[in-house]
Amino acid sequence: MYRTVSQLDSVMGILAAFFPDLCSRVELPNRSIQGRPIYALRMRAGGGGARRGVLLVGGMHARELMNPDAIVELMLDLALSYLNETGRSYGGASWSALDVKIMLETLDIWILPCANPDGREFVMQQVGGDRMWRQNRRDNPGTPCDGVDLNRNSDFVWGVTGPATSCNPCSSTRSYLGPTPFSEPESKNIEYLCDTHNIKVFADVHSFSEFVLYPWGHAPTQTTDSTKVFTGLATGTCAPLTPAGYKEYMTPRDFSRYRTVSQRVADRIRQVRGRNYVLKSVFEVYNGTTTGSCSDYVYSRHIANASRNKTYGFAFETGPNTGNDVLSFQPTDPEPIKRDAKAGLLALIQQSICAIDFIGTSLFGLSVESIRTIRDRMLANTEAGRGWINLFERVQFPLLGIVLSDRTLTKEAATLVRRVKTLTTQHKKAIVSKEDVDRGIAFLDELAKRTTDKKVKIDLSTVRRFLKGAGGQDVEKVIAKLGKSKPAPNKK
Amino acid sequence: MKRPKMAKSHKREPGSSPNVRFEGTVHATRSIKGKDWANSLDVDRVPDSKGRIKAILSIDDCVRLLEEGFELRLHRAQKIGPLDRSLIVTDKAFKKWIDGQLSGMKDKPMPEPFAETRDT
Ligand SMILES: [Zn+2]
Numbered sequence: 001m002y003r004t005v006s007q008l009d010s011v012m013g014i015l016a017a018f019f020p021d022l023c024s025r026v027e028l029p030n031r032s033i034q035g036r037p038i039y040a041l042r043m044r045a046g047g048g049g050a051r052r053g054v055l056l057v058g059g060m061h062a063r064e065l066m067n068p069d070a071i072v073e074l075m076l077d078l079a080l081s082y083l084n085e086t087g088r089s090y091g092g093a094s095w096s097a098l099d100v101k102i103m104l105e106t107l108d109i110w111i112l113p114c115a116n117p118d119g120r121e122f123v124m125q126q127v128g129g130d131r132m133w134r135q136n137r138r139d140n141p142g143t144p145c146d147g148v149d150l151n152r153n154s155d156f157v158w159g160v161t162g163p164a165t166s167c168n169p170c171s172s173t174r175s176y177l178g179p180t181p182f183s184e185p186e187s188k189n190i191e192y193l194c195d196t197h198n199i200k201v202f203a204d205v206h207s208f209s210e211f212v213l214y215p216w217g218h219a220p221t222q223t224t225d226s227t228k229v230f231t232g233l234a235t236g237t238c239a240p241l242t243p244a245g246y247k248e249y250m251t252p253r254d255f256s257r258y259r260t261v262s263q264r265v266a267d268r269i270r271q272v273r274g275r276n277y278v279l280k281s282v283f284e285v286y287n288g289t290t291t292g293s294c295s296d297y298v299y300s301r302h303i304a305n306a307s308r309n310k311t312y313g314f315a316f317e318t319g320p321n322t323g324n325d326v327l328s329f330q331p332t333d334p335e336p337i338k339r340d341a342k343a344g345l346l347a348l349i350q351q352s353i354c355a356i357d358f359i360g361t362s363l364f365g366l367s368v369e370s371i372r373t374i375r376d377r378m379l380a381n382t383e384a385g386r387g388w389i390n391l392f393e394r395v396q397f398p399l400l401g402i403v404l405s406d407r408t409l410t411k412e413a414a415t416l417v418r419r420v421k422t423l424t425t426q427h428k429k430a431i432v433s434k435e436d437v438d439r440g441i442a443f444l445d446e447l448a449k450r451t452t453d454k455k456v457k458i459d460l461s462t463v464r465r466f467l468k469g470a471g472g473q474d475v476e477k478v479i480a481k482l483g484k485s486k487p488a489p490n491k492k
Numbered sequence: 493m494k495r496p497k498m499a500k501s502h503k504r505e506p507g508s509s510p511n512v513r514f515e516g517t518v519h520a521t522r523s524i525k526g527k528d529w530a531n532s533l534d535v536d537r538v539p540d541s542k543g544r545i546k547a548i549l550s551i552d553d554c555v556r557l558l559e560e561g562f563e564l565r566l567h568r569a570q571k572i573g574p575l576d577r578s579l580i581v582t583d584k585a586f587k588k589w590i591d592g593q594l595s596g597m598k599d600k601p602m603p604e605p606f607a608e609t610r611d612t
Pocket of ligand 1: 061064206
């Protein structure tokens, strides 16, 4: 069963009315083509100013009916779990009350569950409606054909065509890219949310095929030739991408992050009831060029304009390919697929937290820019360095729960972040003292004592071993060593 | 040539095309030159688990593709029309669901946040 646009809006309105300290509903600046208001909901708990934002979007393609329902249900589930201080399970995938608390108190979670309300209404409209409608309801002037594909209308390599991207308003692809980039009010709302909020992670939820998708869509993704950047490509050509054989660059660090996070999302989805979501780039879906997609656009923003924050853009394709397209888009019982989707989105939200950012910036008002610079400019450039980044990213969520549950540990974590910040902003020859090492090790030992997760214990001992060897060395040497020697768990 | 505006009216000339679309796969025949033919088919592509070129095809699409020399294998006919009413949540069912979800929650106090996340 599928909710109407007004019911989806109601869920957000009711959440905001019932729990004003937790949820705020905002009307986005651009109404739909047919004049419908379009709403987003922000969820956050606790105080603090600047936070990392996550944006979950659904319903961009009208006929993909399940996802708007799944997204509003997820928000309701999170609100109830937070307020009742209970965990949340979807099939075999579970999150504790503490997990939910951390997510809501560290992030701003934004949803735009029904990005294309006119399209959804048209799918459900009993007289003259069409359940296979995909685009918005733009009346394209000078043609008898309606609709623009909102997921081809973003300002990213816009106007370059492919198997499912067309310049013809009457195209049978149902993927007309519109007269100009962001010509459509519904897609402009995504740009608005990215411009006005600190969105670090974005997911655009589509159906079907059981994929977790990452950039790029216009061309195959490669990590070796950094001269191949989309800003140099011809756009608005209404022709296939040139030059032929072009492959778009992504930094090894971002590629690794995309693959790791996508894999964690897929692993969590598998826990629900065993469905196997496959990782792909957007290009690989049809083995051809897709331009103007929202998930590519949000990720491209920081490359097109260096003053913008980086946003990791993902897309999900929820639900299996049943071999019957109507039932794949609109299953008679969407409940199991919605549980898969909610688990995947929750996994993504969890992966969006940055412990150092949270403890340093949000809790103690420290700029952690120098630490971020080391991560992005030095460690990210080598395989070994990326191994250390991955290690940190995998242990941070389980450990953050332990740290935040104990005030003394929280303070100690902040002290250590402050010390690392001092060392990394000082002269490169600043020495990591024996006291620094002892203090770090005492902290790691305390965490190891409190965690029950064997894998986390192994990672902590790997860090411990490295730290032990760092005493008396200068910062430059320590960082160089991290970049050269992969984190190796003790074989014993 | 402009195509008929399918969205606004599904009616056609009596005896011409029925009110259906097809799910099918498109295959190149010997008359199709080049390897990138799949990129310019102008059809409503859907992913296919076997890697075939699968699409939702209107009658017009079928006629055009056959004329262009493609072979079509149609697996299923879809009646054109809105979502079945029985799949849409009624307002009554919606109210029952949301009331059930929120029962007892109205004045639920907010839990104490982690100490440091409080506004001070
Ligand atoms: Zn879609």
